[in-house]
Amino acid sequence: MLRPVRRRFATAALAFVATVGLACAVVGAVVGAGASSATAATLDQCAVQDARLEWGFKESFRAYVSGSIANGQWQVADGASYETPSFTFGGGSGAVASGAAAELAFAGSARFTGHGGILDTTVSTPRVVLADATTGMLVLDVVGTTQDGVEVAAQGVEFAALDPTSATRTLEDGVLTLQGIDAALTEDGAEAFGTYPAGEPLDPITIVAPLDAACAAEVEADLAAIDGPPWVGIALSAGGILLAVAGLTTAGILLSRRRRGRTA
Ligand code: HEM
The missing domain is CATH 1.20.58 (Methane Monooxygenase Hydroxylase; Chain G, domain 1)
Structure with a gap:
């Protein structure tokens, strides 16, 4: 006591x-x-040039197209390239802004063909819009024929919802990298592509954006404010x-x- x-x-x-x-x-x-x-x-808006987007589209689709069922292939054009397991869409330009926001447009197309030409779908000119550190959208142009034989020619399809929180974010030697942003097919994407349901996970995307020195310093301060x-x-x-x-x-x-x- x-x-x-x-x-x-x-x-x-x-x-x-x-x-x-x-x-x-x-x-x-x-x-x-x-x-x-x-x-x-901290950061108003910073112009970006020469960024690239790396994306496998969807691994199981690539396996299906190149496998014995579809007996197909894919071709890249207009600034895109392919090296297993990813397509790279280059020539990315746009801007990054405060709060991990960004809007970038990339060049190039990937055309998937198979089943002797019955499957023929091209996705092109990907655009990434990151509203902030937690939400984003991948926008694509889609031209082709769905599994049900419906012809599609759609510009600016809000194709995949992006989750930037899943990404590893680094800024090294003035290069901003967002690696592994989870992507899931939207309703609009499902309609344009025609096989997978909305919500279907696609391959994660990676963005690599070189920044000039002044911009890199501002982005670094901005990200430190967000993360720290x-x-x-x-x-x-x-x-x-x-x-x-x-x-x-x-x-x-x-x-x-x-x-x-x-x-x-
Ligand atoms: C002759 C016409 C077609 C036949 C016989 C056919 C057949 C098949 C079969 C058997 C599968 C199942 C594959 C598996 O589970 O391993 C499949 C999957 C699929 N097909 Fe087709 N298909 C045709 C046309 C198309 C077209 C025009 C598209 C348009 C994009 C398409 C898109 C797909 C997709 C996205 C899958 C799912 C692949 C995955 O992620 O596993 N198919 N198809």
């Missing part, structure tokens, strides 16, 4: 801990909010809240014991 003086001291100490905890929580929230607003302010400080804020807030709750609870228990001791 604590003696009254010690108990009073312990109560005061715990109240102090609780206050520090609350202060941490508030500072954490402020740091977190500050980081978000820093994100919005918010976690400091969240950690401070969480630690502060825990500290505050623990301090207040224990102080409350000690106070109520003290009151009980007085009335007894």
